[in-house]
Amino acid sequence: MKQSQIVKIETFRLPPRWLFIRVETADGFVGWGEATLEGHTEAVEGAFEDLRSRFMHWDADNIQDIWQNAYSARFYRGGPVLMSALSGLDIALWDIKGKKLGVPVWQLLGGKVRDKVKVYGWIGGDKPRDVIASAVQRKKEGFSVVKMNATDGIAWIDSPDVLATVAHHVHEVRALGLDVGVDFHGRLHKGMAKQLAKLLEPHRPLFIEEPMLPTQPEEIADLAKQISTPIALGERLYTRFDFRPYLERRAIDIAQPDVSHCGGISELHKIASLAETYDVALAPHCPLGPIAFAACMQVAISAPNFVIQEMSWKIHYNVSPDPEREADLHTYMLNPEVFEIKEGYVTALQGSGIGVEINENLVRKASEIYIQNHPAWRNPVWRGEDGSVREW
Numbered sequence: 001m002k003q004s005q006i007v008k009i010e011t012f013r014l015p016p017r018w019l020f021i022r023v024e025t026a027d028g029f030v031g032w033g034e035a036t037l038e039g040h041t042e043a044v045e046g047a048f049e050d051l052r053s054r055f056m057h058w059d060a061d062n063i064q065d066i067w068q069n070a071y072s073a074r075f076y077r078g079g080p081v082l083m084s085a086l087s088g089l090d091i092a093l094w095d096i097k098g099k100k101l102g103v104p105v106w107q108l109l110g111g112k113v114r115d116k117v118k119v120y121g122w123i124g125g126d127k128p129r130d131v132i133a134s135a136v137q138r139k140k141e142g143f144s145v146v147k148m149n150a151t152d153g154i155a156w157i158d159s160p161d162v163l164a165t166v167a168h169h170v171h172e173v174r175a176l177g178l179d180v181g182v183d184f185h186g187r188l189h190k191g192m193a194k195q196l197a198k199l200l201e202p203h204r205p206l207f208i209e210e211p212m213l214p215t216q217p218e219e220i221a222d223l224a225k226q227i228s229t230p231i232a233l234g235e236r237l238y239t240r241f242d243f244r245p246y247l248e249r250r251a252i253d254i255a256q257p258d259v260s261h262c263g264g265i266s267e268l269h270k271i272a273s274l275a276e277t278y279d280v281a282l283a284p285h286c287p288l289g290p291i292a293f294a295a296c297m298q299v300a301i302s303a304p305n306f307v308i309q310e311m312s313w314k315i316h317y318n319v320s321p322d323p324e325r326e327a328d329l330h331t332y333m334l335n336p337e338v339f340e341i342k343e344g345y346v347t348a349l350q351g352s353g354i355g356v357e358i359n360e361n362l363v364r365k366a367s368e369i370y371i372q373n374h375p376a377w378r379n380p381v382w383r384g385e386d387g388s389v390r391e392w
Contacts, residue, residue, distance in 0.1 A: 003027040012367040017377030018289040021088035031095035034291035035088025041376040047085035083238040090264025098353035105298040116345040120145035125316040144344030147181040153382035153390035183209040187391040221251035235285035258285040272303040294354040
């Protein structure tokens with residue numbers, strides 16, 4: 001048996017809503033990945049049954065060959081489930097390679113172009129109300145940039161009054177000396193999105209995110225021509241091929257691929273390079289766990305067009321009244337100090353692989369309890385006054 005052969009691929013469903021991946025090689029190296037697909041955990045676990053049967057005893061060093069076989073060797077490809085599974089496997093393989101060579105992954109991507117990574121934290125939750133107290137707290141924690149949801153659920157065409165408080169919230173947060181990104185979350189359709197984008201423009205948000213659903217590249221491109229605020233999106237795009245129409249139509253200013261959905265470190269790195277050719281910045285989406293965050297940082301450290309990284313520490317999704325369903329960014333880490341925030345930045349990770357040490361005993365115990373006692377996480381379903389489903 002070759003030393004680098006994959007001998008074990010395991011999945012761990014964990015609170016608050018994460019799916020960790022553990023890959024082990026014959027020579028005893030262990031890599032950790034994250035394949036979290038919020039609300040579709042069981043589907044990704046099923047996809048891993050296929051990956052496990054296909055890649056057992058393959059050479060873990062051949063990351064690109066494994067990636068191409070997982071993506072291209074079957075007739076059906078892409079999409080959130082298959083790409084999230086591939087993402088988790090890919091991140092774990094990069095972690096193994098870095099550990100074997102004794103270097104951070106960013107060294108294998110060409111070395112660093114920055115010494116620290118700018119980060120932002122969330123305020124306000126899914127239904128933004130009192131964002132000011134949360135923004136004040138974030139500033140105390142070291143953040144200089146925050147992100148907030150713009151609205152609750154909105155009808156296809158709704159009263160302009162429902163937008164009235166959004167600009168006020170942004171103005172108040174900006175007055176604290178913070179920059180703020182405003183996440184439309186794909187909740188607004190064209191008629192409402194263009195109103196809100198115009199309403200926010202005088203308050204100079206750092207960016208607006210997913211102003212419309214990612215099925216609307218032409219409409220988003222039209223909006224981009226009407227406003228000066230940078231437009232960001234990409235969490236629901238799964239390969240560089242999915243980004244192509246947005247780049248070619250000059251629809252976005254900031255690409256936000258999610259390392260746990262887009263094909264892992266391999267594809268995130270390629271999307272970053274593709275975006276750079278269109279003068280588009282990189283700000284990876286990551287409201288997820290420590291493995292995904294560390295993987296994003298590896299690319300951020302090495303990508304010239306990187307601008308800012310989403311950080312899930314104390315994000316509203318991590319909080320639960322049930323202690324068995326609650327966890328935060330540091331919960332499963334043995335070295336949480338590597339994510340310390342200093343004046344809005346996290347210092348470039350120096351550890352080998354992806355740079356985080358996972359508490360395997362805690363992961364195994366917490367996963368067993370979680371699976372036994374709780375269903376997998378599901379996002380809420382929002383309905384309007386007339387009973388129809390609204391975008392969450």
